[in-house]
Amino acid sequence: MLCKGVKRKREEEEEQEPASQDWWLEEASSSPSPQAEASPAPLPPSSLFNLSIFKLHHGLRRGEPDLRHLVLVVNTLRRIQSSMALEPSAPEPPSPAPVSPLPVVPDAPMCTSVSTLLDDLSHIEGLSDTQTAFPEDAPLSRPPEPGLDPGRPAPLGSLEILLEDGLEGLFDDIDTSMYDCELWPNLKTDSGETEDKTQGPGLDVSELDYLMDVLVGTQTL
Amino acid sequence: MRGPGPEARMGVGGCWPRLPALPLSSPPLYRPRAPREVVGHFTEEETEAGERPPGPFALPRKKLRRRKRPRARARWPACTSRSCIALPSRGSRSRRHAVREPIARPPAAHSRRLLSARRRRAWGAAAAPEAGREPARAGPAVPGSRCRGGSRASVGEGAGGGNDIQWCFSQVKGAVDDDVAEADIISTVEFNHSGELLATGDKGGRVVIFQQEQENKTQTHSRGEYNVYSTFQSHEPEFDYLKSLEIEEKINKIRWLPQKNAAQFLLSTNDKTIKLWKISERDKRPEGYNLKEEDGRYRDPTTVTTLRVPVFRPMDLMVEASPRRIFANAHTYHINSISINSDYETYLSADDLRINLWHLEITDRSFNIVDIKPANMEELTEVITAAEFHPNSCNTFVYSSSKGTIRLCDMRASALCDRHSKLFEEPEDPSNRSFFSEIISSISDVKFSHSGRYMMTRDYLSVKIWDLNMENRPVETYQVHEYLRSKLCSLYENDCIFDKFECCWNGSDSVVMTGSYNNFFRMFDRNTKRDITLEASRENNKPRTVLKPRKVCASGKRKKDEISVDSLDFNKKILHTAWHPKENIIAVATTNNLYIFQDKVN
Numbered sequence: 001m002l003c004k005g006v007k008r009k010r011e012e013e014e015e016q017e018p019a020s021q022d023w024w025l026e027e028a029s030s031s032p033s034p035q036a037e038a039s040p041a042p043l044p045p046s047s048l049f050n051l052s053i054f055k056l057h058h059g060l061r062r063g064e065p066d067l068r069h070l071v072l073v074v075n076t077l078r079r080i081q082s083s084m085a086l087e088p089s090a091p092e093p094p095s096p097a098p099v100s101p102l103p104v105v106p107d108a109p110m111c112t113s114v115s116t117l118l119d120d121l122s123h124i125e126g127l128s129d130t131q132t133a134f135p136e137d138a139p140l141s142r143p144p145e146p147g148l149d150p151g152r153p154a155p156l157g158s159l160e161i162l163l164e165d166g167l168e169g170l171f172d173d174i175d176t177s178m179y180d181c182e183l184w185p186n187l188k189t190d191s192g193e194t195e196d197k198t199q200g201p202g203l204d205v206s207e208l209d210y211l212m213d214v215l216v217g218t219q220t221l
Numbered sequence: 222m223r224g225p226g227p228e229a230r231m232g233v234g235g236c237w238p239r240l241p242a243l244p245l246s247s248p249p250l251y252r253p254r255a256p257r258e259v260v261g262h263f264t265e266e267e268t269e270a271g272e273r274p275p276g277p278f279a280l281p282r283k284k285l286r287r288r289k290r291p292r293a294r295a296r297w298p299a300c301t302s303r304s305c306i307a308l309p310s311r312g313s314r315s316r317r318h319a320v321r322e323p324i325a326r327p328p329a330a331h332s333r334r335l336l337s338a339r340r341r342r343a344w345g346a347a348a349a350p351e352a353g354r355e356p357a358r359a360g361p362a363v364p365g366s367r368c369r370g371g372s373r374a375s376v377g378e379g380a381g382g383g384n385d386i387q388w389c390f391s392q393v394k395g396a397v398d399d400d401v402a403e404a405d406i407i408s409t410v411e412f413n414h415s416g417e418l419l420a421t422g423d424k425g426g427r428v429v430i431f432q433q434e435q436e437n438k439t440q441t442h443s444r445g446e447y448n449v450y451s452t453f454q455s456h457e458p459e460f461d462y463l464k465s466l467e468i469e470e471k472i473n474k475i476r477w478l479p480q481k482n483a484a485q486f487l488l489s490t491n492d493k494t495i496k497l498w499k500i501s502e503r504d505k506r507p508e509g510y511n512l513k514e515e516d517g518r519y520r521d522p523t524t525v526t527t528l529r530v531p532v533f534r535p536m537d538l539m540v541e542a543s544p545r546r547i548f549a550n551a552h553t554y555h556i557n558s559i560s561i562n563s564d565y566e567t568y569l570s571a572d573d574l575r576i577n578l579w580h581l582e583i584t585d586r587s588f589n590i591v592d593i594k595p596a597n598m599e600e601l602t603e604v605i606t607a608a609e610f611h612p613n614s615c616n617t618f619v620y621s622s623s624k625g626t627i628r629l630c631d632m633r634a635s636a637l638c639d640r641h642s643k644l645f646e647e648p649e650d651p652s653n654r655s656f657f658s659e660i661i662s663s664i665s666d667v668k669f670s671h672s673g674r675y676m677m678t679r680d681y682l683s684v685k686i687w688d689l690n691m692e693n694r695p696v697e698t699y700q701v702h703e704y705l706r707s708k709l710c711s712l713y714e715n716d717c718i719f720d721k722f723e724c725c726w727n728g729s730d731s732v733v734m735t736g737s738y739n740n741f742f743r744m745f746d747r748n749t750k751r752d753i754t755l756e757a758s759r760e761n762n763k764p765r766t767v768l769k770p771r772k773v774c775a776s777g778k779r780k781k782d783e784i785s786v787d788s789l790d791f792n793k794k795i796l797h798t799a800w801h802p803k804e805n806i807i808a809v810a811t812t813n814n815l816y817i818f819q820d821k822v823n
Contacts, residue, residue, distance in 0.1 A: 048656060051714060064466045067554055067573040068604045068623055069719055072660045075602060076713075079656050216598055217464065 045080045045087070052077045060215070386732075386805055387821040388755060388768045392446055394431070395814035397759070407810040409797055413477035413485065416801040419447055419808055420487060421815055422472025426456040428489055428542075430500065444806060444819055451500055453542040456491040468493050474559050476568070478581075486545070488568065492555040495570055497546035497581060505533040551577050551587045558608045564615040571608035571620060574601075578632075590638045591620060591630065606664050606721075613673040621678060625662030629689065645687050647694045657709045657718060665721035670730040671802075677733055679724040682706060684735050684745065699745040699752065702737050704775035704786050717791050725800045736795025739784070740811050741771055757795060757809045757816040767821060 055073045059065050396405060404425025411420050419431040432450035459468040469492055478486040484501035509531040512520050554573035561568040569590070570577050576591035591608075595601055608620035616632045628641035649658060661681035669676045675696070678685050682703060685695035701722075705712060712718040717738075724735040736742045737754070745752045754771045761769075774783040797810040805820035 045656075048710070048713075055716075064464075064468075064555075067601075068606060068663070071601060071604050071623060072663060072719065075659050076656055079659070083656075 045084050049077065049080045049084065052080060385751070388805075388807075388818045389765045389821050390762050390768060390816070391764055391806070391819045392817040393759060393762060393814055394429075394447075394449075394817075401813045405813040407797060407813060407815060408471050408473060409475050410799045410808050410810045410815065411475045411477060411487075412799050412801055412808065413487075414479045414802060416803050416806070418450065418477070418485060419799070419817075420475045420477065421808075421810065422455065422475050422489060423813075424469075424471040426454055426458070426470030426472060426491065428453055428455045428472060428475065428487075428498070444804060444822065447817055451540040451542055453498070455489045455496060455498065456494065459493070473556055476559050476561050478561060479565055481565075488559055488561065490556050490559050490570065493549065493552055495548040495556070495559060495579070496544050497548075498542050499545045500540060500542045503539045503541060504535060504537075506536045507531045508534045546581065546584050548579055548584050548587070551579075557606060560609040560618065562610045562615050563613055567615075569608055569610060569618060571605050573604040576605065576608050576618075576620060576638075588636070590632060590636070592637065592639060607667045609667055609669055609676075611673055612669050612671060619667055619669075619676060621664035621667045623663040624659060625664055625680060627664065627667060627676070627678060627687065643689070643692050645692050645695075647685070653706070655709060657713055660713070660718050661709065666723040668724060668726060670726050671728065672730055675730065677724055677726065679722050679735055681718060681720075681722075684724055684733055686733070686747070697747060699733070699743075701735055701743050702773070704773055708786065712791075715791065717794075720794055721796060722794075723797050725798055727800045727805070728803050734798050734800060734807065736798055736809070738791050738794050739789040740793040740795055741773075742795045742798060742809055755818075757811050757814075757818075759814075765821070768818065 052073055056070065056077065059070050059073060395407075396402075404423060404427075406424040407421050408424055409420075409422040412418070413420070417433045419433075421429050421431075423429075428451075429449060430451045431447035433447050434445035436445050455472055456470040458470045460466075461468055471491055472489050473492065474488075474490050476488045478488070478497075480486075484499050487498050487500070489496055489498060508515070509529050511525055511528055511531075512522060514520060548570070552570065552572040552575065554575070556570050556572045558571040559568060560571075566582075567578055567580050570579065570587075571591075574592065574594040575589055578588040578590045580587075591605070593603065593605065602624070604623045606621050606623055608618060611617035611619070617629060618632070619627050619629045621627045625646065627645040629643040629645070630638035630640075631642045632638060634640070634642060649662070664678045664680050666679040667676055674689060676687050676689065678687065678695075679701075682705060683701055684699045686697040686699075687695045709718060722736050724733060726733055731748055732744055732746050734742060734744045740757045741754050742757065743752060743754050754773070755768045756771050769782075772780075772783045773789070774780065774785050776786075779785050793811060795809055795811055799808045801807065807818050809816045809818065
């Protein structure tokens with residue numbers, strides 16, 4: 001599992017393989033605590049963030065998610081997010097970096113649910129809630145700047161790369177009429193406006209609701 | 222038969238519905254039956270001339286009143302086997318066992334026959350010839366009283382950690398090859414209250430029980446070996462059609478009930494369902510039926526010319542496991558703990574968000590005593606990770622959380638124990654803060670000491686011992702593998718940081734033990750403050766080989782015989798360990814093997 005770490009330079013991180021563990025080992029040695037006086041470069045929290053998103057995603061993909069695992073990952077995500085929000089000078093890994101930890105196209109529903117969860121996170125953080133998960137005007141090549149908009153999680157750009165391949169077809173056979181609800185009425189208006197966006201998948205409220213139901217459905221008594 | 226009335230509902234106040242008395246004239250179970258043979262239970266004066274002797278089930282109860290011996294009332298469905306008259310009886314030791322005459326003594330060659338002696342010893346009857354060979358091992362008899370106030374601490378011989386114990390390899394169970402079948406992964410290990418039986422549960426839903434052989438003269442230098450006593454499939458994979466989810470059959474926990482009669486009882490649970498299993502022995506069977514051939518076929522009554530009385534004859538020992546209660550449909554989330562109360566009538570089961578209280582006799586209802594589910598699931602930040610009843614106080618239990626807190630609750634305070642009586646939490650060390658602080662503070666196991674004064678919690682890197690009278694910090698903290706603190710990021714990436722290690726006390730509460738990676742396990746002596754790291758591996762597996770202490774080199778120059786952190790195998794983890802309640806015998810589970818170690822006996 002843990003292999004011998006190879007000292008890497010900062011710029012090499014951008015081109016590394018997603019499955020490399022050495023990077024993590026290197027990061028592990030550089031503790032994020034303030035007293036890490038002997039550590040080299042500070043830990044880039046965005047990479048941890050991506051990893052956490054991936055874990056969340058993976059955990060949600062399972063038939064019956066392990067609640068403890070999910071809660072711990074979400075809480076870690078919140079910590080990372082809050083620390084990223086506090087660091088305006090956080091290093092900006094270019095766009096390939098956020099993508100690389102994520103493997104081959106994950107299921108679209110899970111991306112949405114993750115984004116829904118992030119949406120919830122941002123709600124909880126008390127930040128602007130009119131920013132729904134998807135309308136992101138900036139092109140993907142622009143590196144996410146956490147300092148600019150603390151409410152918008154940084155690696156959404158990566159998610160949208162994966163979502164841009166028209167997802168409507170995946171949902172054709174799902175009848176979501178039972179799951180219509182009014183939880184996110186603002187999304188109806190927003191999705192109507194995002195048709196022209198290349199990256200906006202135009203997710204419907206019903207799809208979101210279905211996914212939310214999948215999440216919450218296991219938890220209703 | 223009338224069931225409990227509408228007033229017998231689950232409700233505030235914790236009033237268990239009274240079971241209705243069995244009506245004396247209740248008809249037998251509606252099942253077509255051949256005429257019954259009676260085995261052994263009647264005496265001549267109970268039968269009138271020419272009348273058929275009463276059978277165990279068929280006739281109205283009032284006739285049975287003529288019996289001189291009081292009959293234990295069957296509380297749960299009677300065994301339907303025609304030859305079985307061993308009705309399960311709760312409560313005090315049934316006298317019928319003592320009255321029944323022992324049959325021709327079985328040959329003593331088979332070591333398992335000694336079980337008869339064990340049973341008689343437990344029953345206090347006249348000592349069998351084997352009694353002389355039984356070890357004079359003092360152990361407190363299992364108390365039958367409710368809600369014991371006294372301490373259960375048993376100071377058996379050698380159960381202590383004062384002097385350095387030398388641990389020796391004793392046995393290993395399981396497949397040798399490295400290819401681990403998923404179903405063979407051991408998921409729980411538990412000794413029973415006497416230590417004679419050792420139960421393991423695996424991912425395939427099976428329970429395997431090992432029994433310790435009685436010591437005999439030829440093996441004075443080691444305690445008895447553990448051999449397979451019974452194997453049964455406890456849980457099967459299920460499919461929840463409502464949610465389209467499969468329910469794993471993996472056994473999450475096994476807990477033994479104290480022994481009250483000849484049979485053994487244990488609770489085993491998977492993610493959703495708890496089952497009470499009865500493990501009983503049968504070493505005699507009735508022979509000589511009048512209407513039934515030996516192979517079970519029925520004879521034509523007209524061909525019967527003489528009558529004979531069936532008698533018991535010895536047979537090869539058979540150990541049967543039968544599910545006696547199934548406690549299902551009470552948990553929405555995954556059950557992580559079960560714990561039997563000191564009143565031996567109730568037990569709790571805990572899942573991620575709720576804890577339920579059950580009565581061992583009642584399967585169709587349970588009380589919810591803790592519920593931490595938020596109204597809005599988006600606000601969920603904490604889950605329950607373990608729960609346990611206090612060993613002496615039947616109203617007290619604790620539960621631990623994923624945030625590193627332990628809450629002690631008193632069921633006398635309110636029906637729903639959402640508000641804790643005590644909250645045990647250690648303030649976070651600011652110098653060790655990281656993104657992973659919460660994950661590594663998540664408690665994976667909580668265990669009370671046998672005395673009931675202390676409790677031990679296991680989080681990712683340490684073992685903490687708490688005094689129940691002090692809530693703000695633990696009284697002792699032992700680092701299990703502090704060298705992993707700098708590797709938390711990698712361990713987060715490969716998910717090892719979420720591993721749930723268990724911990725256990727020894728019989729005298731002087732030594733605690735827990736597992737680690739690379740098949741290492743650690744023991745901490747609370748008195749001498751010394752600790753030791755040992756490895757469970759098949760190398761050096763000759764019995765009575767003393768285990769060599771291992772050492773992990775955190776950084777710097779690696780000394781000889783030390784192993785560096787980067788060489789540790791994180792796939793080989795010891796999550797489950799158990800300590801014999803009276804002796805220095807430990808059971809350590811690697812992924813699919815069970816190791817048994819004993820201290821060196823001179």
